[in-house]
Amino acid sequence: MTSRFPTLTLLDHPLIQHKLSLMRDRTTRPVLFRQLLREIGILMGYELTRDLTLKTRPIETPMTTMDAPFLAGPVTLVSILRAGLGMTEGLRELMPDAKEGHIGLFRDPETHQPREYFVKLPADPGRVLLVDPMLATGGSAVHAVEVLLDRGIAARDIRFLCLIAAPEGVERFAAACPDVPILAAALDSHLDENAYIIPGLGDAGDRLYGTEHGKTATA
Ligand SMILES: O=P(O)(O)OC[C@H]1O[C@H](OP(=O)(O)OP(=O)(O)O)[C@H](O)[C@@H]1O
Ligand SMILES: O=c1cc[nH]c(=O)[nH]1
Numbered sequence: 001m002t003s004r005f006p007t008l009t010l011l012d013h014p015l016i017q018h019k020l021s022l023m024r025d026r027t028t029r030p031v032l033f034r035q036l037l038r039e040i041g042i043l044m045g046y047e048l049t050r051d052l053t054l055k056t057r058p059i060e061t062p063m064t065t066m067d068a069p070f071l072a073g074p075v076t077l078v079s080i081l082r083a084g085l086g087m088t089e090g091l092r093e094l095m096p097d098a099k100e101g102h103i104g105l106f107r108d109p110e111t112h113q114p115r116e117y118f119v120k121l122p123a124d125p126g127r128v129l130l131v132d133p134m135l136a137t138g139g140s141a142v143h144a145v146e147v148l149l150d151r152g153i154a155a156r157d158i159r160f161l162c163l164i165a166a167p168e169g170v171e172r173f174a175a176a177c178p179d180v181p182i183l184a185a186a187l188d189s190h191l192d193e194n195a196y197i198i199p200g201l202g203d204a205g206d207r208l209y210g211t212e213h214g215k216t217a218t219a
């Protein structure tokens with residue numbers, strides 16, 4: 001489904017919407033939250049991969065020979081840590097041969113700016129599916145795309161997959177990365193004063209891993 005933003009496509013399949021509502025519910029515990037995010041990753045991945053290119057090669061079926069279509073080039077799943085990992089699980093089930101990359105970012109609680117702590121990307125990534133469930137201010141997603149562009153990956157080869165997008169984040173992302181399509185399950189209302197998405201689902205990373213919101217363990 002198209003949206004009021006030209007680069008944003010909303011995937012409004014009833015199963016995706018149902019599972020997202022379960023995820024939003026504050027009483028949903030991490031084990032179910034993780035399972036739902038993985039399942040939504042599979043359902044959204046089906047649409048996300050619709051424009052992958054195919055190349056035929058000859059095979060023999062039990063009956064005859066044929067030129068059969070196979071995926072043409074490499075696909076790389078890039079998770080923005082931590083929360084992206086949960087969504088990538090579903091995509092990995094769809095594409096077990098995909099390469100994987102990781103971009104570690106956390107949002108500074110005061111400034112809301114992304115802080116980078118880890119980057120590992122494969123060579124020759126082909127089509128890059130950048131994954132993070134939450135697009136709030138857009139700072140993290142824009143930073144991650146900049147990391148990919150700095151490594152020589154073309155914007156036309158990148159797709160950004162998220163679960164919930166805020167209008168503020170879509171606007172910022174579209175302005176900074178006009179050639180990178182965004183696929184989301186929902187476009188929510190707005191950000192609150194702490195730059196959290198309303199109605200949203202809270203802090204995706206904390207809900208996935210059962211960490212306490214805003215606190216980091218010390219040694
Ligand atoms: O659009 P933004 O305003 O940049 O916010 C979105 C980012 O915030 C969350 O990560 P967080 O910083 O909480 O890290 P975590 O995944 O480790 O919890 C989320 O997973 C995004 O990466
Ligand atoms: O609502 C939000 C905003 C940023 N990060 C999250 O996990 N949730």
Ligand SMILES: [Mg+2]
Pocket residue numbers: 083203204205206
């Ligand atoms: Mg978090």
